[in-house]
Amino acid sequence: MKATLKRAPRPSISEYLAEAIFSGHYRPGDFVPRELDLCEQFRLNRSAVRSDLRQLVDAGIIERISGHGSKVREYADWRILDPTVTEWMTRYAAPNPMIQREILSFRLDVEPYVAMTAARRATARDLVALEEAFEGMKRHLQHGDSEEERRLHSDHDVAFHAAIFKATHNIVWSQLSHILRPSIYLLISMSNVSTEEPEESLERHRLLMEHIRARQPQEAFRAAQAVLDGTAKALGIEAGDSALGKHLALG
Known part of the structure; x- marks a missing residue:
């Protein structure tokens, strides 16, 4: 034949x-x-x-x-939450500072509130998932002298943020974390490569985790802002005043 x-x-x-x-x-x-x-x-x-x-x-x-x-x-x-569009964004948007700025602005608007809600609602299982993701970040940062280790560090970093969304126990936020995953990964992978202070970034994530564990919503809100401010600094992006809670007085 x-x-x-x-x-x-x-x-x-x-x-x-x-x-x-x-x-x-x-x-x-x-x-x-x-x-x-x-x-x-x-x-x-x-x-x-x-x-x-x-x-x-x-x-x-x-x-x-x-x-x-x-x-x-x-x-x-743009239908930015369409799976095809988010996939294109992950593969092709890295050189585009405008798209990076738009994604970061959205995260600054949303994620501090998500962290605050997680601090109120997280269960023991949620905290285990958060700690496992953090330990993965820590482990691969300590041995991050190869491209594969850096990729694994970013994977655990994304899992850390996804765990916070899930800990809200709100079905919309939980689903949104899956939809946003490619765009979150885009910023995280780039900032983890360009940051000059990886240990400080890890510490900011630890503080966020601890405030959620201690059920301290206001502190978790501010800790999430600090994490994203670090991302902005690593990417050389001016965070600006667009974040909804940037100047919010949390009593």
Whole structure:
């Protein structure tokens, strides 16, 4: 019998443009290449190109303008919680400071409140999950002289934050932690590489864990802010005044 040759997968226009857009090559307001130009560049028929462009339209990332082409929409229009979009963000957004700033701003708005709620509601099982994640961070930081160790450190760091969301015992927050996981991982993995004070970052996480364990909501709120301020510093991002609780007086 003759061996059946596997046909190579056709180029993905949606992946090509997603990488270019998320990395900042095309910004909101910019037009991406025209259909005909993409057909010629990738040697694809028009229906295949249109199908791939439709993915980006459905994700809210581009809009088709009759007679003009396809334009990148404003960040606020992107369906950022769509699984495909978050996956693209994880793979391609690392060079884009605007997207990093938007994700960080959201986390500064949300996570201190999540930590405060966790401090009120965490069970013994939640605290075990939090401690296991922290110990994983600590272990892989101490031996973090390889890319694999750094990856494992970041994995445990993400698990630490996910455990706090879960400890709220609110089904929306718990589910949201899964949806947000790729975007949280993006910032954590980058900040863990660029930080000049990894031990101080670990200590900030420990204090957050201890305040949740001691059922100290206000202290947990501030400790979560401190963790995220450290992330902002490591990434060289100005946290600004957008955080909802940044100047909140917690009685």
